[in-house]
Amino acid sequence: MKATIVSTYFINGHVYAMNENEAVSEVVQPTRRRRHSKEFKEKVIRAAMQPNVSIAAVALHYQLNA
Incomplete structure (x- = not known):
């Protein structure tokens, strides 16, 4: 059984969880x-x-x- 590494990112007030195979493709600028x-x-x-x-x-x- 292979362990999955999950990273958590906080970008523009939102929390994103990504496994080791995903990457942040771009940085979102605040609107x-x-x-x-x-x-x-x-x-x-x-x-x-x-x-x-x-x-x-x-x-x-x-x-x-709202």
């Missing part, structure tokens, strides 16, 4: 803070205020953090 227009914010708020709609689902749809 800049996004700025949204007033119209976009209004659209998201209107969507979140609809009955029987979860805020998490709206955030996921618009690629936002």
Whole structure:
């Protein structure tokens, strides 16, 4: 039975576990803070205020953090 070596990496707030055969192919740079227009914010708020709609689902749809 062969033992598997697992390394743990902490990159941009995420923990990655890799076995000895995997390698980090690139370093991910932190993204800049996004700025949204007033119209976009209004659209998201209107969507979140609809009955029987979860805020998490709206955030996921618009690629936002809930």
